[in-house]
Amino acid sequence: MLDQPPLKNIIEGALLAAGGPLTLDSLLGLFGTEEAAPSREALQVALATLEEDYRDRGIELAQVAGGYRIQVRKECAPWIARLWDEKPPRYSRALLETLALIAYRQPITRGEIEEIRGVAVSTNIVKTLLEREWVRVVGHRDVPGRPSLYATTRKFLDYFGLKSLNELPTLAELREPEFLGDDLPLEDPVAPPQPDLAHPDSLPPQPSPPASLT
Numbered sequence: 001m002l003d004q005p006p007l008k009n010i011i012e013g014a015l016l017a018a019g020g021p022l023t024l025d026s027l028l029g030l031f032g033t034e035e036a037a038p039s040r041e042a043l044q045v046a047l048a049t050l051e052e053d054y055r056d057r058g059i060e061l062a063q064v065a066g067g068y069r070i071q072v073r074k075e076c077a078p079w080i081a082r083l084w085d086e087k088p089p090r091y092s093r094a095l096l097e098t099l100a101l102i103a104y105r106q107p108i109t110r111g112e113i114e115e116i117r118g119v120a121v122s123t124n125i126v127k128t129l130l131e132r133e134w135v136r137v138v139g140h141r142d143v144p145g146r147p148s149l150y151a152t153t154r155k156f157l158d159y160f161g162l163k164s165l166n167e168l169p170t171l172a173e174l175r176e177p178e179f180l181g182d183d184l185p186l187e188d189p190v191a192p193p194q195p196d197l198a199h200p201d202s203l204p205p206q207p208s209p210p211a212s213l214t
Contacts (some may be wrong), residue, residue, distance in 0.1 A: 007038050008046040008053075012070070021066035021158055065157035065164060095125045102135050103156070103168060107149035109141050126150075134159065 004010075014030055015022060015033040031037040038046075047068060058076045062069055072080050084210055098121055101113050114121050129135045134156040140146040152165070162168065 004035065007042060008049050011043065011046050012050055015061075015068060015070045021064055021069040022036050023067035025067055026067065062161060063163060064161055065154045069158075091128075092125075093161070094119075094122070095128060098125050099129060099134060099152075099156075102129070102150050103165070106151035108136050108151075111147055132159075158214040 008031060011027055012114045014027060018026075024043055027043055028037060028040070046204075047061065054060050054070075058073055058080075059070055059166075060073050062071050097117060098113055102108055104176060105112070110121050110126065129150075130137075132155070133153055136153050137148045138151045139149045141149055157164065
């Protein structure tokens with residue numbers, strides 16, 4: 001039987017190979033019945049050690065809703081992004097405002113979003129959010145027509161680097177200019193879903209909800 005490497009090394013290898021966040025239960029599942037499985041406390045100590053090891057490096061250990069993952073630090077992202085010729089998708093203001101309303105008013109119907117925004121929500125926007133798995137249908141409003149109720153998903157939290165909805169910025173923070181950026185195309189067509197290669201460090205700018213949210 002091969003000698004077991006240090007727990008920290010096993011966790012690091014698993015996080016690099018997984019391609020997505022891993023929970024403590026997933027990490028515990030790496031150990032067979034014939035092996036001495038570590039305790040949850042030991043896993044947390046190893047994760048904390050990894051976090052410290054990465055403190056002055058180009059990568060970091062992050063905890064999001066889906067668990068733990070290794071990702072590129074934000075300050076390094078502009079250079080790392082040049083590895084890919086294809087630019088990450090950029091989303092219209094209409095899509096970002098729709099996503100913001102779902103995040104802050106969930107569960108919410110398409111009609112309620114349209115009432116707040118004052119304009120129709122295109123089918124393409126809803127389709128994109130569903131295909132990205134940022135939102136899902138969680139039920140139906142008990143009114144004529146039984147419209148679908150939309151809410152955000154764990155993938156939404158993971159993509160934006162959040163542990164829970166409690167970490168969403170306040171509405172006042174969302175109105176700050178840095179949440180939009182100068183290069184956000186306001187009327188560009190919605191880009192098709194693409195693989196999430198860069199984690200939250202290359203995210204599109206955060207949405208700015210309409211004033212009627214207050």
